[in-house]
Amino acid sequence: MKLKTKIFVGLLAMISLGSCNKGFLELNTDPTKTKDAYPQQLMSNALIQSTSINMNRNRGFNNELMQVSVSIGDGEYKVFRYDFRRSWSDYLWSGHFLNMANYKDMYKKALTEVAFNTSYQGISMILQAWTNSILTDTYGDVPYSQATLGRDSLLFEPKFDRQQDIYMDMLHKLDSANTLLKVNTSIDPLHDPVYKGVTANWRKFGNSLYLRLLLRVAHKAETKDYAQAKIKEILETNKSNYPIISNNEESAILRWTGEGAYISPFMTTRVQDFRATALAKFFIDFLRDSNDPRLNIPEYGTNGINRWGIAPVSGNFEGVPSGYAAGNEDYSKMSYFYSADQNAGVNSMQKEPMTGMIMNFAEVEFIKAEAMLKGYISGDPSVPFYSGAESSIKLWIPTWPGVIKDHLAASDIDWDNNDTFEGKMERIHKQKYFALFLVDLQQWFEYRRTGHPVLPKGDGLKNNGEMPARMQYPVYVQSSNPTSYKDAVAQQGPDAINTKMWWQKP
Template identity: 80%
Template sequence: MKLKNILFGSLLSILALSSCDKGFVDLNVDPTKTTEAYPEQFMANALISSVSANMNRNRGFNNELMQVTVSIGDGEFKVFRYDFRRSWSDYLWSNHFLNLSNYKDMYSKAQNELTFNTSYQGISMILQAWTNSILTDTYGDIPYTQATLGRDSLLFEPKFDAQKDIYTNLLMKLDSANNLLKANTAIDPLQDPVYAGSVANWRKFGNSLFLRLLMRVAHKAEVKDYAEAKIKEILETNKSNYPIIANNEESAILRWTGEGVYVSPFMSTRVQDFRATAIAEYFIDFLRDTNDPRLNIPDYGKAGVNRWGIAPVSGNFVGVPSGYAQGSEDYSKMSYFYSADQIVGGYSMQHEPMTGMIMNFAEVEFIKAEAMLKGYITGDPSVPFYSGASNSITLWVPTWTGNIEEHLAASDKAWDAAATFDEKMEMIHQQKYFALFLVDLQQWFEYRRTGHPILPKGAGLKNNGEMPARMQYPVYVQSSNPVSYREAVARQGADEINTKMWWQKP
């Protein structure tokens, strides 16, 4: 009898608890707030992550290959000698595919009935195209149509798409983004670290990126007619429908304010490590010998500190020859980028706000110059050439009021209308090289596309002195996605640094 009473009492307790719980969840939902994520909530953090990843690979990889810097040392695996470990491949791949998930979520939420916004849809498409272009230009064939589907579709071994198909879709995506952004639907300026809510400027960046990618593949027979026609449409026959970046103020830059989450990733590098990397001879000699204002105007902050925060050696700017042979000489006391602790009120790239460079006006001008030179559009290439050179300087030194034609003529770098086609390409791309300073891996991509600017070859270069054509796929991809990996290698070629991808082939 006692056991029955206990069981009966327990049953009553359970029923009572069930009754108390009825409606509990409903009662604890705030009716004034939504549980739906907003598209803008994916934007700022993903952009910070993307730009940070680009900056870190720009500093340690692009700059070493492209003779901006030289990491002093005689050990193995020095990128400036075209010699690097396969593990270098992991970082950019992992970060950018993670960020792509956020950009796709941003697009999905911007399609939702409750949070519908065509501007966020367009911006998401631009950011997806930007990120995927960096990935495919780094590795070649990559997961694209099936990428980032693991969470929702449980597809953990996505196929790799051919680069030709990826580019075809990227170009379509950017054209669609332009149409979506025409409506100019308002976005939250506080969640936009690049343009502070200017949808018009996002549209201009998207179309400028469109030009960058069109130029990269315009020589390929499969897309040549389309690419040339679209370049002409954007720059000449239908300009009003395709606004592009038209001045330095419209450049796409994530500026590091030093407040909250907007702290440059370079600040996480130890100051002694940051300044341990030397400036390459090719980079510093050009700036010094042409009396470039970014190097030779010292009236910024701390006396004697130039705009790019480069340290002189005994009053002179002296660089290290890139690719120097192991054991040849001690180059540890050459010019370098100042670290943050060395500068009080002056400039150090370690805390420089503009290192978050995505795309600038000068690059667009040099695209125009090349398009005119190749006959894609009409016009005198010298006009955008000089504009690009001038704006590349004034982006960093707004107070410079010199005459760009006289400035370049003084150092024998003026435009020469009588020069050969290849000589004119060198003129354009030598100036473009400096405009692309800090812009992710674009110097490397452009060099691989054009062979310009002509870089000196050091005696200590590995890889038979051949500029690497790509990064290998991350090692873990071979084990986590073996079938798709093997298919990609069979189609594209050996997973090695000299295997040329689709747009690099004739």
């Protein structure tokens, strides 16, 4: 073939291909579907991820610090000895900031003309406040006002906001969410893994979260007037405008079904590793000695096994003293949580649907009890105290037939009007400790706020026996955001585990 002929044929082929490609995208795009995500599509996946992050840090970090469990071993970097690697910080920080972007996008999508929905706007604000509260209560000052702006604004080195400012904005967001959810615009139940589309319950959760955060800062000079007045408004003077969680059925729980995306993150742990972690003596002794039905009355559980799936040792429940000195004892055969493969019908936290705990009714009742004890609202604190203790049990065993006053009195852990203020706080927070079982890092946060419940100190504790006040910032933050990191350290104090954050200080 001559050169001119080859060139002509080549040009003809290119023209033909161009004609074939013309309209290709239009022909292969479904006009009935959008390429943009709707708010509900962002909500379900982000909630699953956020809850999974909280569960993993609850099991491996919170539970070790707060004497729920003990990872047996004599090596370095054992959290139960107040000794942990800086790398512990990375997972929660990275995961929650990633999902924060999804919650913010959810809000933006719910503002658009095609997907306008006030309920999704309100739920987004609640989820932003929930996630940001865990971040700031873990690290202190964190990126907030400029966080997650890298994609849209090319702001890759956000400033770290002061915790006080973060708290005030979170509180205002929750107030705005309450207003938005009054409209009660319907949402897709299939994409709501917590409340199945019941927006009234989202509103109740938002206001209950509001109470949690208000109580945390009600003692601070800068916020006490606002916080105490708002607690009174929500619980007493304007209750109808601020509905809160009022029974176990309204608790915020992401229940794992074991199907599709709803598989508990605990199931990704090897069964032998899951049961290798022992239960702490403080945790198991209280349940055993108070004859707690979640542990000691198998007929109220499933198939004759105690409700929390705790394995006995030689017919008894025994725990490991938290903070024990390395090399002192062999605690390898103490009580533990059953793994998913052990004996057909055995309850196991590894496959338990309710481990996706976000906030439950019992916690709300204990918030009321403390608010009454401190005089923020009127009332007898023993009333919500008993209600919280009973609800905490019935969340797991709805048919429990016991009388809560008699049950607690039998172990001398009932309410005592003649006790000191600190004694009453201890009674409230001992029960609240068990109500907060599985709830992200709330046991740790509450202990740092109140010093309750009183935890025994083992001989092997590091850090001079002082409960860590925070996680350090991830190492990569120092290199990826050096200026803001240095400003944060100058603002808050040394990037160390004993540097107290704003609300921890008197």
